[in-house]
Amino acid sequence: MINPYNILKLLSNFIFDKFSYNAPSPITCDEEQIARNLFNCLIKILESSSYLFESESTLDVDDESTYSDDEDSAPKTPTFKQLDVALDTDYQIIDDDFNLDQKFSLEYMKSAVDYFDEKDALTGKRKRSWTSVQHRFRRIPNPQCITRFRKYISTGGTKKHKIDDIDIYVYDQFGNARYQLLAVHDIDLRRWGLQKARELDLNSFEASENWLLAFKHRHRISSRKITQLVTRKHIESRQEIEQAAASFVDETNKVIEKYSPNEVLNSDQVGINLEPYGNRTLTHMGEQSTWSS
Template identity: 30%
Template sequence: MNLLNIAKHLLYLAETEYTSGNSATTVDEVVAAERLFEELKSFKDSYFNEMYSYDTLEFEDEFDETADEDENDDEMADEESDDEMTDDEENDNELDDYNEKEHSYIRNRFPLEEMENIIEWVDQHPNARFSTISHRFKKIKSMNYIPRFRKYVENNGTRLEKIKQVKEFMFNEFYVKRTIEKEAVHDADLELYAIQKARELDWDTFKASKAFIDTFKKENRISSRRCNKIITRTKPNKKHCSLNDAHNWIESKRPLILKYSTNEILNRDHCSFQQEHVPPKTLSFTGERTTEVAVKKKYNTTHSYTVQPITSANGHLLDKFLMILQEKENQFGQRVQKNLIVPPNVVIRASKSGKNSGVKHHVFLNEVLRPLVGKKFLLFLDSWKIQADLTKFRAVFPN
């Protein structure tokens, strides 16, 4: 060992540990330094030239270490077991979440009717691959959808789907009774509507409880109100046409329709427009007696002008149509006629109301329809009295 290096480092440690002072060295300090120097000299030839560290062999320490290792092993095993259980639980939870999300996704993206169509196609093509199915039905992401669809359709929809259908039927019946027929409706009537629809869905165990009726009324803002106005119900002379009546009429006319091609079968109707459109509803405060909406002029919200196009059975819009504008004098003034731009495929006339009339119907037949058709055509019109008069039609088309 180099004693000089040891002395230097010892001086450094002393100066670092204790603050240096300017006091004179005493005799005792000199004697202590000499003894310390003698001790340093003994290190020069000493066997402590290298420092060794030895592991203890005491039984207690070894036992403690062994016990610690066993405890650590047990703790690690417990932690691994807990981790495995946690991983399994997390996997199960993730699987449950995935199944729930997937089921919710399928229920929201696929209506019951669409599921039935997909199953019907798959049954007709039992050897179809998934690539073929997914190409035809873009929303199908996995073959697992098919058995889910089957289970859903076999149950005729889930309970929530049936409840939704029941409530829709209840509201439609209530709307007709109150808004159109103005009949008094009570909780017992709502209960009958619900049970009627449930029986149609083969839901024999359904019961329209008071809580169910109260929830339905709350969802649709229905409450018990005092009747403060009595009106007389008048039955109209005209019979309301139902969907079955329309189908029966089409079937009765089918032999006549089959004699014409689709481009020879025509339909004309009129479309009414207003100069100032007012939406039928607006957001406002609940409970107010009168809901007012401001417009520039009231008469602009009524019938203002009419357009009468012609369409064919093959889905084409014919090249010409009649437009009736509203004018006070039932005709255009000189200034309007001078500045009016009339496209070649539009026939424009004027009337005080902007509505159709017998004269305007003759204009339609003569100037719009006659140039567009040949000798053979079939024209469907509504039952308006002027249109139903065949004498006006024969005046333009004698043959």
């Protein structure tokens, strides 16, 4: 069991060893607040069944509040004192494909830039230094990322972000089409992808065969034979069916009277559909029945 009086005695010894003795002075508000915080921490430790101490080391500096995105605004230093950028990992060029595309979402970039750019209403200057920004957004390695973030935000995100948006759009279109029992083919997926790419100004996107195969594999989409067909026009009640049949016979007889029997062909057994349709469609894997209209 931990004895708080032993802790107090040891703490007093540490203070005497570290600092020279000073004459007694009136207790200030700051000193009282510090003592109260230490007391509360000690109480929490004594009341807990287990505890873990963590330490954190930083290399923060205080003069980074003058940071600006413009390179010309940086103070000039003699040549022999300038850092070797090639050897400094904090200032090496960030690989777009690895860091920005895979580590930072577009929403994360916007939040970081907005937080960094927020200005004081009275002074008109930035409210926060780079140190405070990095303290909140710990995944950002250096200030150069903020400039890159602005670039990608202005263009609607990185290439990977746009590819992801295309993927979401095409899958939504596919899901909506299948919900309406419409047949979907490869050309439809590619057409939707190219349409979204043009909206995002991603002219390098070609909806290639590799992209198409990866899309179908990622969403478990395959080509299946249509097993259930729903006609676009249907009649609900038997009475309506009989009325429609009688009306069809009457109208047909009126037309047949204008021709000789040799000019009339019976198409009852001829395989001609009023509404032509394909017998396959792209749909989700594992469906027990594949419907189409």
